Amino acid sequence: MKKISTLLLLVLTFILTQAQNTYYPQVFFDKKMAREMLSFGNSTIEGVASTKQKGKFGIKPLLGEKHYAPKGTVVMLFPVTPYFDEFYSMRRKYENKKTTVYMSEDAFKYRLEALTDDYGRFKFEKLKPGKYYIETIINFTATGSYQQQTGRSDAYNAYGGYLYSSPIYQTFFYGYSAANRESKFVEIKQEGELKEISL
Numbered sequence: 222m223k224k225i226s227t228l229l230l231l232v233l234t235f236i237l238t239q240a241q242n243t244y245y246p247q248v249f250f251d252k253k254m255a256r257e258m259l260s261f262g263n264s265t266i267e268g269v270a271s272t273k274q275k276g277k278f279g280i281k282p283l284l285g286e287k288h289y290a291p292k293g294t295v296v297m298l299f300p301v302t303p304y305f306d307e308f309y310s311m312r313r314k315y316e317n318k319k320t321t322v323y324m325s326e327d328a329f330k331y332r333l334e335a336l337t338d339d340y341g342r343f344k345f346e347k348l349k350p351g352k353y354y355i356e357t358i359i360n361f362t363a364t365g366s367y368q369q370q371t372g373r374s375d376a377y378n379a380y381g382g383y384l385y386s387s388p389i390y391q392t393f394f395y396g397y398s399a400a401n402r403e404s405k406f407v408e409i410k411q412e413g414e415l416k417e418i419s420l
Contacts, residue, residue, distance in 0.1 A: 242320040246307040246328075255331035258300035262349030264409045268418035270296055270341045272359040272401040288361035289341030296343045296420075298333040301352040301406065309354065350411055356404040357420060366394050 270290035290296075299305055305328070312322040335343040337357075345355075372389040403420040 244311055244315055244320065244322045245325060246304055246311060246322075248304045248307040250304040250325060250328045251302060252327065252331070254302055255300050255304075255328070258302070258349065258351050259331060259333065260349060261347045262409075263412050264348040264350065264414045264416070265344065265346045266298070266348060266353070266355070266407055266409070266416045266418060267342065267344040268355075268416075268420060270294060270337055270343060270357050270359060270403060270420040272361065272403050272420075274363045274365070274399070286363060288359065288363065290337040290343075290357060290359045290420075291341075291361075292337060292339050294337040294341070294357055294359060296335045296337060296355060296357040298335070298345050299354045299356075300331065301354055304328055305354060348409055350409045350414070352406065352408045354404065354406050355418070355420065356402065358400050358402050360398070360400045362396055362398050364394055364396055366392055368392050 271287050272290075273287055304324075308322060308324050308328070316322050333345055335345055337343050343357075345353075368390045370388045371391045374387045374389055376384045376387070378384055405418055405420055407416055407418055409416060
């Protein structure tokens with residue numbers, strides 16, 4: 222019985238250490254303000270969504286390789302309300318592998334969406350002056366590289382005596398799939414303005 226209790230305790234400890242922490246902003250979400258900010262205007266934000274490989278988890282990216290968002294990628298636009306400011310601040314401060322910061326369902330509803338075309342372009346029209354946050358997740362396939370020792374090179378002196386040995390490395394390439402979050406704050410200052418951006 223004692224062994225079973227110990228095993229259950231170990232399993233429970235493992236589950237708790239792997240658990241995902243979830244946070245939500247505690248600031249009041251003003252629906253009226255968000256609705257007003259997303260009401261019709263005469264301004265436009267258009268741009269191109271792209272990303273680059275990032276060196277992490279042991280992956281060494283090929284430098285300078287840019288990946289455009291595939292056709293049909295969803296780009297979201299949120300009005301920057303006090304609630305959103307709190308959400309973004311919390312996400313920057315707390316979010317990691319074990320912690321996620323979410324908006325409330327109500328707050329998440331107050332957004333606009335656009336889809337990218339064949340070249341990663343998107344457009345939001347009929348916007349009012351104000352501050353907006355634009356975000357997308359770009360899925361892509363890329364090439365990484367790593368070096369592996371494949372042998373050794375021995376050096377000898379003129380009399381055939383051994384001097385030293387040096388490792389020989391070879392570079393190997395491989396493909397992998399990944400996804401990066403790309404985002405930007407954009408401010409429209411006057412009615413009828415056209416903002417061109419790159420994510």
